[in-house]
Each structure stands twice: as C-alpha cells, then as structure tokens.
Amino acid sequence: MPNQSDQTQHETIGRVVDGSLTRGMEIKLESSISIEDINNGTYVVIQGKHNRFVAMVTDLTLGTSDQNLKFNLPDMSDPLIREIVKGSLTYNSLSVRPGKVLPAVRGDHSDTTEARTIPEFFSPVFRASQNDMESIFGKEDENNFFIGHPLDMDTKICVDPRQLIKRSCGVFGRSGTGKTFLARLLMIGVLQHTEAVSLIFDMHNEYGESGQDNDRGGAVSGLKTLFPGQVSIFTLDENSSKLRKARYDEVVRIGYSDIEPEDIESLTQTLNLSDVAASIPFTLKTTLGDNWFKQLVETDGQEALNKLASEVQVQPQAMRALRNRLLRLTRFDFLDENPQYNSLNRLLDKLKDGMHVVLEFGRHGNDLTAYILVANLLTRRLHNKYRELTEESDAERGTGPKPLVICIEEAHRFLAPGIASQTIFGQIAREDRKFNITLMVIDQRPSGIDSEIMSQIATRISCLLNDERDVDAVLSGSPNSRELKSVLSRLNAKQEALFFGDAIPMPILIRTRPYGDNEHYQDLTSPSWKTGGQNTDSDKDSRRDLDALFGNS
Amino acid sequence: MSNQLGRPIAEVIEANIETFKAQCYELYKPPPLGSLVKAGNMPVYGIVTDIITEGLDPSRPIVARGFSATTEEEIYTQNPQLMELLCTKFRAIAVGYSHDNLLIQGYPYEPPKIHAFVHECLPNELSDLSSSSDFIHLLLQHPEVKDEILTATLISISRQITDREKFLVRAGKTLAIELTGQMSRLNAILRKLKQ
Numbered sequence: 001m002p003n004q005s006d007q008t009q010h011e012t013i014g015r016v017v018d019g020s021l022t023r024g025m026e027i028k029l030e031s032s033i034s035i036e037d038i039n040n041g042t043y044v045v046i047q048g049k050h051n052r053f054v055a056m057v058t059d060l061t062l063g064t065s066d067q068n069l070k071f072n073l074p075d076m077s078d079p080l081i082r083e084i085v086k087g088s089l090t091y092n093s094l095s096v097r098p099g100k101v102l103p104a105v106r107g108d109h110s111d112t113t114e115a116r117t118i119p120e121f122f123s124p125v126f127r128a129s130q131n132d133m134e135s136i137f138g139k140e141d142e143n144n145f146f147i148g149h150p151l152d153m154d155t156k157i158c159v160d161p162r163q164l165i166k167r168s169c170g171v172f173g174r175s176g177t178g179k180t181f182l183a184r185l186l187m188i189g190v191l192q193h194t195e196a197v198s199l200i201f202d203m204h205n206e207y208g209e210s211g212q213d214n215d216r217g218g219a220v221s222g223l224k225t226l227f228p229g230q231v232s233i234f235t236l237d238e239n240s241s242k243l244r245k246a247r248y249d250e251v252v253r254i255g256y257s258d259i260e261p262e263d264i265e266s267l268t269q270t271l272n273l274s275d276v277a278a279s280i281p282f283t284l285k286t287t288l289g290d291n292w293f294k295q296l297v298e299t300d301g302q303e304a305l306n307k308l309a310s311e312v313q314v315q316p317q318a319m320r321a322l323r324n325r326l327l328r329l330t331r332f333d334f335l336d337e338n339p340q341y342n343s344l345n346r347l348l349d350k351l352k353d354g355m356h357v358v359l360e361f362g363r364h365g366n367d368l369t370a371y372i373l374v375a376n377l378l379t380r381r382l383h384n385k386y387r388e389l390t391e392e393s394d395a396e397r398g399t400g401p402k403p404l405v406i407c408i409e410e411a412h413r414f415l416a417p418g419i420a421s422q423t424i425f426g427q428i429a430r431e432d433r434k435f436n437i438t439l440m441v442i443d444q445r446p447s448g449i450d451s452e453i454m455s456q457i458a459t460r461i462s463c464l465l466n467d468e469r470d471v472d473a474v475l476s477g478s479p480n481s482r483e484l485k486s487v488l489s490r491l492n493a494k495q496e497a498l499f500f501g502d503a504i505p506m507p508i509l510i511r512t513r514p515y516g517d518n519e520h521y522q523d524l525t526s527p528s529w530k531t532g533g534q535n536t537d538s539d540k541d542s543r544r545d546l547d548a549l550f551g552n553s
Numbered sequence: 554m555s556n557q558l559g560r561p562i563a564e565v566i567e568a569n570i571e572t573f574k575a576q577c578y579e580l581y582k583p584p585p586l587g588s589l590v591k592a593g594n595m596p597v598y599g600i601v602t603d604i605i606t607e608g609l610d611p612s613r614p615i616v617a618r619g620f621s622a623t624t625e626e627e628i629y630t631q632n633p634q635l636m637e638l639l640c641t642k643f644r645a646i647a648v649g650y651s652h653d654n655l656l657i658q659g660y661p662y663e664p665p666k667i668h669a670f671v672h673e674c675l676p677n678e679l680s681d682l683s684s685s686s687d688f689i690h691l692l693l694q695h696p697e698v699k700d701e702i703l704t705a706t707l708i709s710i711s712r713q714i715t716d717r718e719k720f721l722v723r724a725g726k727t728l729a730i731e732l733t734g735q736m737s738r739l740n741a742i743l744r745k746l747k748q
C-alpha cells in the first residue's frame with residue numbers, strides 16, 4: 001500500500017476526455033483540483049487499461065459547457081453557487097503529451113518504453129510520484145548525476161553524463177539565467193561519472209578556482225576547489241590570476257609559429273578583415289612556412305612590405321591592412337615569439353592523465369579577439385592530435401584517446417552561419433564524436449548559431465530566453481517544439497531550465513540543483529551513492545508496492 | 554432502510570405510473586410541498602408537487618359563509634359539518650420504488666394500489682434519495698413540475714438531511730448539466746437554492 005506521503009499522488013486529478021497520438025491528450029480536471037495547483041511543465045501519469053503513460057503538462061485551459069455563461073454570470077459571490085458551477089458549467093483541462101510508458105508494476109526496474117499508443121477514454125490521471133520519476137530518469141547513483149528537481153516535487157532528476165557527452169550538448173538562456181551554474185554542475189557530472197576529460201574555455205574565470213554569485217554576492221567554489229586532484233587550471237593571464245589570488249598550474253604561452261591561417265580566418269569578423277585580407281595568410285604560409293606570422297608582423301616600412309607582397313603575389317594594400325590588424329595580436333602577452341615551452345603539449349599531457357583543464361582568460365576574456373583566437377587555435381591543434389590518436393588506435397583496434405568535451409561560452413561566435421563551416425568548432429559539431437571530441441556549447445543567443453550545427457546539438461538545456469527567434473532556434477528539430485515552446489517561454493528567470501534531447505528520456509522542466517554553500521559542495525564531492533548511502537524512501541516504497549502485489553512472507 | 558411506519562397520513566385515490574393522488578385523513582394536514590412520501594406496502598416514492606382542498610361532493614358547490622363571522626376560524630366553529638364536507642388532497646410524482654429494501658430511483662413498474670396508505674418518509678429514506686440525482690432528471694422531465702416546485706423540493710430535502718451543502722452542490726451540478734444552454738433559467742433556480 002502506498003504510504004501517507006504518497007497519498008496525494010494517488011488522488012485522481014482528472015480523466016482523459018480527448019486527444020490523439022500526434023496532438024497529445026486532453027485531461028478534464030476533477031472539480032476538486034484547482035487549476036492553479038497545476039503548473040505547466042509538470043509531470044502526470046495516466047493509468048490506461050494496460051499501460052501507465054507518463055506525460056508532461058504543456059497547456060492549461062478554462063472551458064465552459066455553455067457559451068452564454070459569460071453573458072449571464074451566476075452569482076459567484078455565493079460559495080454554494082461557486083461550488084456548483086465548478087466542474088459542471090465550467091471545467092478546467094490540461095493538455096498533456098504522453099512520452100513514455102512505465103513498467104506495468106510499480107517498482108519493477110525494467111525499462112520504460114516509448115509511448116506508441118494512447119490511453120483509453122476516461123483513463124484516470126495522477127500526479128507523477130517519486131517512483132514514476134525515478135523509473136524514467138533514474139536514481140542518483142554511480143551512473144546518474146543529480147541535476148535538479150522537477151517543478152513541484154523534491155524528487156531528484158538525474159542525467160547520465162555519459163549519454164550527455166556522447167554527442168554535443170548545449171546550455172542556453174539569456175544573460176543571468178544560470179547557464180554557467182548549470183554548465184559547472186554538468187561538468188562535475190562528467191568529471192564524476194565518465195571516463196571523459198574536458199577542456200573549458202573559461203572566458204570569465206568562473207570555473208576554476210571560484211565563480212561569482214551575483215544574487216547572493218560573493219564567490220562560489222570552482223571545479224579546482226572541489227576536485228583539486230582532477231582539475232588543472234591553465235591561465236592566459238598570470239597577473240590576473242595573482243590579483244585574484246587564484247591558483248594556477250600552467251601559464252599558457254603561444255608561439256607566433258603556432259598561429260595558423262585558419263586562426264586568422266576565424267577572426268575575420270572580429271578584426272573586421274576583408275575577405276581578400278583574410279585569405280592572405282594561406283598564401284603567406286605556403287611560401288613562408290610556419291614563420292609567416294612572425295615575418296609579416298616584423299616586416300616594417302612601406303617598401304619592405306610591398307616587396308613581400310610582390311614576392312608572395314598578394315595585393316599590397318590588403319596585406320598592409322592585414323598586418324595592421326595582426327599587430328594588435330602581438331600585444332597579447334600570451335603570444336610569444338619563442339616560447340620556452342609548448343603549452344599545447346602540456347595541455348595534452350594533462351588530458352592524457354585524465355585531468356580536466358580549465359583555461360582561464362583572465363582579463364583577456366573581455367577581448368573577443370583573444371578569446372576566439374585562443375579557443376580556435378588550441379581546439380584545432382587538439383583536434384589534429386585527437387585525429388592522429390584515433391587513427392593510430394583504429395589501426396590497432398584500440399579504443400582511442402579519452403573522450404574529450406570542449407566547453408565554450410559565447411558559442412555563437414564560433415558557430416554563426418557564415419563561419420560555422422570554416423571554424424574547427426563547426427567541424428567538431430558536424431563530425432559528431434568521430435574523433436572522440438564533443439562540444440558543450442553555452443550561449444545566450446542560440447538564434448546566432450548555424451541551424452545545421454544546432455541540429456547536431458543532441459541534448460539541449462535551456463533557461464529562459466526572451467527573443468522568440470532564440471526560443472525557436474533552441475527548439476528547432478525537436479519533435480514537440482510547439483508544446484515545449486509554451487513551457488520554455490514561461491520559465492522563471494533564474495535557476496529553471498527545460499532539459500530535452502538525446503540524453504534525457506523525456507523533456508523535463510527542472511529547478512537546477514542549488515550550488516553555492518558548503519552543504520551543496522559536500523553533496524557534490526561525496527554524493528550519497530559514494531558514501532554507501534542509506535536506503536532511500538523510494539526504495540522502501542517500491543518494495544512495499546511489490547509486497548502488496550505479491551504478498552510478503 | 555427502516556420499515557418502522559408511523560400512522561398513515563393519507564390514502565391513494567388515483568394512480569398511474571408517473572403520479573398518484575391521495576386524500577389526507579385530516580383536513581388541511583397535507584405533507585408539505587416538495588416533501589417525499591411513500592405509498593403502499595411495496596412502497597412507491599413520490600414528491601409532493603401539488604396540494605388541493607375541495608368539496609367532497611362535486612354536486613354540492615361550496616358557498617361563502619363568513620358574512621357574520623369576524624375571523625376565519627369562527628366560520629369553521631360555527632359550521633362543524635364543514636370538516637366532513639371538505640377534504641385535502643395532494644398529488645405526488647413518482648420518483649422511486651422499493652426493491653429489496655433499497656430505494657431505487659425511477660418510475661415504479663406498477664403504480665400504488667388505490668387505497669394504499671401514504672406515509673411521510675423517514676430521514677434515512679430521504680438521505681437515500683438525496684444520495685443520487687436521478688430524481689432531479691425525472692422531475693425536470695415532468696410537464697407538471699414547475700421550476701418553483703423543483704426548488705421547493707430541493708430545499709425541503711436539504712433541510713432534512715445532514716449534509717445539506719453537499720446535496721445542494723450535487724443537485725446544482727446536475728441542474729447545470731441538464732439545463733445546458735438555458736443560463737437564465739438555471740440562474741433563477743440557483744438564486745433560490747442559495748437562500
């Protein structure tokens with residue numbers, strides 16, 4: 001028998017009165033249930049004749065059986081009349097979309113299946129119980145990472161980070177909605193539950209040592225603080241790290257000879273280069289080799305430049321313009337004519353050791369040019385290396401290098417329609433983990449991302465978005481985009497997100513797990529499944545359910 | 554259902570499936586409008602929808618007698634024979650019958666017999682009736698039942714049972730569904746019910 005606390009979950013809240021597989025079901029609410037107690041995006045269970053369907057509420061409607069009601073209002077000040085009218089003249093209904101079918105027996109841990117039929121007429125509808133949610137989303141354990149709660153329950157919603165990073169994923173939402181907090185949590189999930197390593201391009205220095213908490217003020221711990229043994233911080237800006245009193249393991253130095261024509265190409269927009277100018281580096285490289293950048297920026301004076309231009313047969317004017325812009329790059333202190341060590345190799349070594357690397361930009365994070373340059377440059381090289389490693393191991397029938405997740409903020413800068421076909425990030429997204437690399441893109445303007453790339457982002461987590469185009473972009477390609485739109489456009493501005501796509505069995509609205517105080521950190525660093533957690537309540541519940549069914553000895 | 558019967562209050566003098574008419578044993582002592590009565594040994598239940606007082610002998614017209622009296626009561630004390638010449642009758646619409654000691658809502662298969670005793674109903678029978686709204690449907694369908702009689706019935710029942718509120722809400726909901734498309738009629742009934 002269900003226990004007391006479960007009782008409310010066993011109250012029939014409504015019945016199926018209409019619907020279709022493609023449109024979803026319409027549920028007439030019992031008059032005893034106030035429509036205001038049901039939130040868009042919550043989960044219900046429909047008990048059909050043979051199947052238990054789990055469905056998400058995607059719309060709420062007030063209905064009346066008499067179109068003249070509004071012209072001839074009963075005396076609603078009277079409680080008796082109010083009570084009479086409720087459910088007879090007026091009724092409330094929910095639109096829900098069945099997604100999964102639960103195992104017939106509660107507590108049976110066999111898999112849920114896709115809903116390919118619909119519940120019968122008048123099938124009763126209940127609120128989803130903790131058990132139901134766990135049957136679908138799994139329990140917090142060595143495979144599943146707890147990411148947040150459903151809207152109106154304390155149940156933990158979990159995601160399998162291995163599924164999440166199998167293909168690229170994205171975290172979206174307008175500024176200040178909690179993208180970074182979510183991404184940080186997801187990275188912890190990846191760190192704890194997968195074999196993969198990660199590289200985080202930490203534009204605003206929020207992932208490594210500590211991050212900012214805008215609401216409460218002050219700082220929250222970063223990944224290095226919580227998992228010092230598994231996280232390594234690389235900084236591009238040693239001074240900033242020192243000023244912030246932030247630890248770092250490596251200072252990144254990039255040699256002139258590391259800069260490739262493609263890196264400059266990806267800066268076309270940021271540096272405002274003409275197409276002709278952007279193509280010159282390719283020509284220079286063919287003639288001058290790896291030293292092209294050094295030679296170009298060090299060639300001074302009109303005459304010398306013209307000479308160089310005629311040597312390599314490019315337009316002198318365009319080349320001068322290019323040089324002027326590239327001189328800006330030489331002011332970056334992480335660029336070095338002759339670096340004493342190779343940062344890329346150090347980065348690779350860390351990744352090989354299974355370390356997660358946070359690359360802090362320091363003050364360079366405010367300079368888009370630096371951000372785009374470094375992210376592209378490092379990622380291209382990593383990608384090359386990964387390709388080599390994968391091909392080598394393919395030849396030996398190995399498993400290839402450790403899967404790598406590259407996390408980028410401001411993703412549309414790399415994946416905008418005009419440039420996505422050229423940038424390395426576009427290539428990685430399109431290759432779809434061919435060389436064991438996937439992306440976690442974080443962005444506040446998803447409409448700025450190339451739609452083909454978007455279609456490769458298999459799992460999407462979206463916080464509130466204001467612009468309709470952004471909402472459409474995030475939902476593009478999703479089978480229930482119309483219904484999800486109604487849910488997505490009504491998120492709270494903070495710490496709420498709609499989670500859908502490959503890694504999650506059904507779309508779900510979550511309140512993101514809280515992050516920021518010691519208790520939260522404790523739960524993250526030593527989760528209950530690791531500490532040999534006690535029996536959870538739901539465990540007992542399902543056992544009791546089974547006992548009730550089969551009798552216990 | 555309890556079978557304790559008090560004294561009968563009337564006797565059936567006319568009956569068909571839908572209605573029966575009964576003559577009261579005491580002048581001016583009919584069951585109230587809208588109340589539930591039952592007639593016969595295998596009782597047929599009816600709701601009182603009309604009350605009539607008239608002369609017993611249709612061939613003797615009733616004439617005015619109060620010219621020398623100062624109060625109405627005086628007329629009756631001065632003419633004691635009136636008590637024998639007049640009688641009170643009422644009409645009831647069948648809403649149910651007894652089967653295996655249960656009150657089944659709906660028309661009986663047979664009308665009550667002529668001369669069947671009519672009793673007022675006991676509270677438990679009223680609450681049996683009030684537990685379902687089928688009788689409301691019967692009353693609404695009957696051409697003789699005006700909305701006023703219907704509301705009187707509902708109010709009368711509600712006053713005699715324990716869960717007045719619950720009964721009125723359910724009755725109101727039944728009406729709201731039965732009277733879909735007749736908002737003003739429904740509103741008039743609801744206004745009465747809430748009093």
Ligand SMILES: Nc1ncnc2c1ncn2[C@@H]1O[C@H](COP(=O)(O)OP(=O)(O)OP(=O)(O)O)[C@@H](O)[C@H]1O
Nearest residue numbers: 175176177178179180181213214215512513514515
């Ligand atoms: N899971 C959470 N736990 C606690 N606080 C949170 C959580 N998510 C968001 N917040 C609060 O919301 C604020 C904004 O979150 P965050 O910095 O992640 O937003 P963002 O979407 O990355 O914004 P921006 O686009 O400006 O980078 C945080 O500083 C914090 O106060």
Ligand SMILES: [Mg+2]
Nearest residue numbers: 176179180181
């Ligand atoms: Mg952020």
